[in-house]
Amino acid sequence: MQPHIQDKLRTELKAFQAQHGRFPGFEDLMSATTFPYLDAVMRETSRKKAVLREIGRMVNPLLIFDPVPALPNNDLTGCS
Numbered sequence: 001m002q003p004h005i006q007d008k009l010r011t012e013l014k015a016f017q018a019q020h021g022r023f024p025g026f027e028d029l030m031s032a033t034t035f036p037y038l039d040a041v042m043r044e045t046s047r048k049k050a051v052l053r054e055i056g057r058m059v060n061p062l063l064i065f066d067p068v069p070a071l072p073n074n075d076l077t078g079c080s
Contacts, residue, residue, distance in 0.1 A: 009037060
């Protein structure tokens with residue numbers, strides 16, 4: 001991470017500690033309004049370094065779907 005970004009994050013955390021007299025808790029860290037710069041850094045990091053870059057999908061050729069037979073006169077009374 002860039003040093004100037006780390007410095008801004010440290011400043012934001014130190015300001016919180018000076019104002020509240022405690023270390024931030026989980027709820028504080030998850031709040032975008034409490035730590036707006038931390039929230040922006042995390043969102044940008046997630047955007048640039050996604051955990052899953054792509055999701056692979058593959059068709060299973062052994063999977064066969066039987067057609068559903070039509071019901072006479074659209075009668076659903078025999079279905080349970």
